[in-house]
Amino acid sequence: MFAKLGISPSVSTMSAKLRVKNGSTVIANKDISISGTNVTVTGISTNSALESTVKTTTPTFSWEISFDGGSTWQAMGNSGPHTIHWTFSTPLSPQFKNDAGTTYAALYDLALQKACGYANGSSNSSTVISNVNTGIDGDINYNPSRSIGGQHLLTPTPPWADVNAPTLLTCFAAFFGVLE
Numbered sequence: 001m002f003a004k005l006g007i008s009p010s011v012s013t014m015s016a017k018l019r020v021k022n023g024s025t026v027i028a029n030k031d032i033s034i035s036g037t038n039v040t041v042t043g044i045s046t047n048s049a050l051e052s053t054v055k056t057t058t059p060t061f062s063w064e065i066s067f068d069g070g071s072t073w074q075a076m077g078n079s080g081p082h083t084i085h086w087t088f089s090t091p092l093s094p095q096f097k098n099d100a101g102t103t104y105a106a107l108y109d110l111a112l113q114k115a116c117g118y119a120n121g122s123s124n125s126s127t128v129i130s131n132v133n134t135g136i137d138g139d140i141n142y143n144p145s146r147s148i149g150g151q152h153l154l155t156p157t158p159p160w161a162d163v164n165a166p167t168l169l170t171c172f173a174a175f176f177g178v179l180e
């Protein structure tokens with residue numbers, strides 16, 4: 001995670017601690033140095049895994065700061081809701097490309113959204129794969145006699161009419177590191 005802090009009035013360099021909470025649970029702490037009127041803090045890591053299932057969540061985080069080593073905390077505000085897609089591992093890269101090498105970030109995001117939605121909070125990889133396959137099967141009308149030609153996969157009218165199912169299966173499976 002990262003945070004951009006606006007400081008008023010301007011301060012000379014000072015140390016502080018930053019804390020992030022999801023509800024009442026502290027999910028991250030970071031020692032920081034602040035100065036001036038704007039500070040960007042990068043590399044804020046969570047203390048532990050926030051989820052153990054494949055799904056999408058939209059948490060709102062509370063941000064707090066301490067100037068006395070963490071003895072007392074002052075609220076700085078909230079951020080969110082943040083859309084977070086939880087998978088078993090880091091999605092494979094690179095992003096999806098057509099035959100000409102053009103990448104489609106929107107397709108990558110849509111595949112991640114759909115796959116996590118189909119998984120429906122499962123923590124069992126066999127169930128996730130089965131749910132994703134069933135979800136894709138219900139969303140795709142596959143007709144091998146009709147080509148989409150040079151169209152982008154997101155162009156056809158929902159529910160993704162005439163899209164080549166194996167291509168999308170590969171996209172969804174990429175999020176789980178399993179190609180079946």
